[in-house]
Amino acid sequence: MSQVSSQTLADASERKGLFSRLVDAFPFRWWMALPLILLLGIFVLYPLGFSFYLSLTEYKLTNRSLDFIGFEQYRRVLTDGDFTESLKITLTFVVAAVLIELVLGLVLALALQKQKFARNITRALLFTPMFLAPVAVGLVFRFLLNQQLGLLPNALAVFGWQVDFFSPNMALWSMVLIDVWQWTPFMVLLMLSGLESMPKSPFEAARVDGASFFLTFRTLTLPMLAPVLIVALVIRVLESSKLFEYVFVITNGGPGGTTESLQFIMYQTGIRFFRLAEASAMAFVFLLVLAVPIIWMLRQAKET
């Protein structure tokens, strides 16, 4: 009896030896990282890789052939005037919206920092826009800016200003307006926490030294806020370049194609017109375009 059991034990320990040898073959930290790598692989790398593969085919949602055609889709996308036009539109939107949000956000954060009364409720109210679904916000503004029904045009009319918010000249700026309304609070949030975590004594020293508001702002506030500003910039540039919801529920890309953002035409090409491979190609071109400023900004962040 004991002979058998000791034999079994010996076998068991040898088996265990194999397994633990396998585990030991790789550094422990690799094993720790494995779950995350698996998750990333399944939910990020695989879809990305498959999308890229699709972009090299003629795949349509109604004709799911995976015939390889090389970079033909990319050629189509880049020579098609619509894509480059859409790129311009999207970039204009991003630059305008983010700049306004940055400046407005900073001004508001500075003001909020000095506020003494009803601080919490003001902040709670101010931050609500960013918690709303963009589609809901888009729909609300569609009617808010409506000439007949909307509060804004009617309020402006009191001062004698006739503004058509969805004319070909104004439509994209109306999209900017909506984005600013919804996302400036995000900037305020970031900057306010940046401002409130700054040490107070250099500012008192500046006060004693007699520095004007602008001198203090330039030499103290801005440099100290720079890391936060860059983070805010990166996040907003990435997010706003995905302009879609407002266009989808309000303008359908119009009037006259003036609000056809990249995300919108990608959706249209891939889902409405079923040309998924072409949409994939668009997405990757877009990725490359975005990569440039993002890498630049991250480099800046590293230096500060």
Add this chain to the structure above:
Amino acid sequence: MASITFDNVVKNYGTFQAIRNVSFEIPDGEFAVIVGPSGSGKTTMLRSIGGLESISSGRILIGDRDVTNVAPKHRDIAFVFQNYALYAHLTVRANIGFPLKARKTPKAEIAERVEDVARRAGLEKLLDRKPAELSGGQQQRVAIARALVRQPSVFLFDEPMSNLDAQLRLDLRHEVLELQQSLGVTSVWVTHDQEEAMAMGDRILVVNHGIVEQNASPENLYSDPVNSYVAGAIGSPRMNMIQGHSANQVLTADGQNYPLFPGCPDGNIVAGIRPEDIHPVESGREGSFQAKVQLVELLGARAIVSLAVGDRRLNAVFSRRELGDIKELDTISVSMAKDRLLFFKPDNGERIRLAG
């Protein structure tokens, strides 16, 4: 004229009274030290002089000017902060020059004055560095230089030595004192360290819970404290306080008798004697009593000797010579120097002055 006057100043934070009706005057050119424990209001007083805090009532005057409602930059003061408060993104040169730039001084003048002050503060070689590249002591010098460059009427120092090590503290102390002497600018220095206060001040304001207990020269504070708080605050180790009943020139406390002398007050009193005023004597000498040596802490030239008299502990400081070969657990005779005994009322600590 840049004297500093507090006239019935009160400062409340909500219901908390930080400064409770304080009045004093610091004459022009003096180096005044405000000393007290944390939360005593000393920093609040300093910041009120500088205008960084507003006051709830009363007046503050610098020279003849009522500056109660004047902004800091118009009070002609310079402030040195506890944590230096340097401008992290500017070079040392720019830091020092900042106050001048804020007043729109011409560039050439700024450069000249900065060089001058930097030399004075020993910073000529560090002008192009950033604060993060400097040691604590160097940073503090930059802060002082920045204050100097303004040539203000008043210097205000908010515990600037707290973050420095002991030797650095001593060195900087000397430099600041020499500087102040040569410039003759009225200065107010806040500290919690009574030794620092005693060493630096022309006058010292002992602050406790928002009031100034005593405003006097170091000598007066030491030998003629106005109450037991001041007596205990000044001098290290602390003055020994013996509370008991005095009759017939003998103080009885906890069953022990301490010999007093003619003219001492009778009744319930607190007798105070500084450790350095307890001396070992031959046994049986008039006015001596027995004590058992509990602990001897040798500090080089002197020793702190912890004595047990009955259940009471008394601290004494003997010189090396006095210590002789007294060891722990010895029973010795000691006496208290007559002319150094101080008496206080037991209820409020007020000093009982002897006639004559």
Add this chain to the structure above:
Amino acid sequence: MKTTNPKLKGLRASLLSCTMALPLLGMASIAHASNCEGSSFNSPALPDTAGVVKVVAEDVTDTDFVKALIPAFNEIYPNITIEIEGAAYDVIRDRQIASLQRSEGTQNLMQVDTSWVAEYDEANFLEDLRPAINCLGADYNYDDFAESFRLIGQVEDRVLGVPFYSYPTGFVYRTDLWDTPPNTLEELVEGAIARHSDEVAGLALQQKQGFVIMEEWNAYLLSAGGQLRQADGTWTIDSPEARTALEAYINVSKNAAPEASLNWGFDETIRAASSGQASALSTYGWVVPIVNAEGTETEGMFALAPFPGGRGTGGTWSWSIPVNGSDKDAVWAWISWLTAPEQDKARTIPGGAPVRDSVMNDPEVWEAGVSKEYYQTYSEVAAASVPMCLGTGCAEAIEAVGVEINAAVAGLKSVDEALADAQKAAERATR
């Protein structure tokens, strides 16, 4: 905007008594064969059929009317559960595409729009319902569906979808502001401009770029004697008729449409009309009951006329069965029951958009529904309506043309330029 309850309640009562006949019919057909030749699901459906029918349907009144009929359906088919999820237009398509990509779909019943039928057929997404229809009794009467609607759901002679509700466009106008509806395009333009004021617009247009503006402008094109696409597939957008139509539309947009309405879609125009701010709409015929609804400012004030020239844009939603769906017997039970004449009538009376000739010509419907004139006009409109584009690539073609037309209306391109570009875009999309 729902219809009043009493109408529905009364209807349900009469329906219940009518549906007593159907089980008898069903039992009669059992006597023959439960699965007629060629049909891949039970046709006619058996009363004990079990299953769950899932569909994502458009959030419009017709869906509400359909939902109201479910209890009656369950009287006959108690083991079938109908799950209808409402959604907006674009969402429907997205959900359908997603479901169709799978090996087993999340929806087994689909509401398919005019321009999607050919696309789905090309991808072999949908079942051919012809054999199943053939197995139904004569009472079903598939040919009773108005021809223009019926043909939309067909490719060659296969039936990919059975008409659900139609949306041909006509001229919807305020009877108090227009004595007679316009007969020609010129009359329409002049009439709209003449009736235009700050308070009440002459004509509220849905000018939003893409298919939205096309639904409307196509009618103008037809009215001018033109057509988007010929029967052989050639595009005739760049044509003199189109020029006339576009210039007329631009004229209305500038001089008779509400201020700053270049971005308006369907919702805005309906809102404008029912709050009394527009005297006419060139839109789907079925909006009449909506803008005439009880409780609106314009209760009972609107009527329908064929669009000048007699032809309007044709369109229909059809019920289809995806190949990758489950419980097809149950789905077919639902479709065949719902679209049968009796139930179609029940759906139409509260204000549904008619698809059957018999329903449009039924005096009971005239009485209980909107009005005799309305249904007769609707019948006319239906007969003469012309879908914009049938075949593959249509969704993209219409969208692309709509961008160009909108650009011309917005003043960004000249009429000639826009039409030329539209022609090219359409050709490219349907290559």
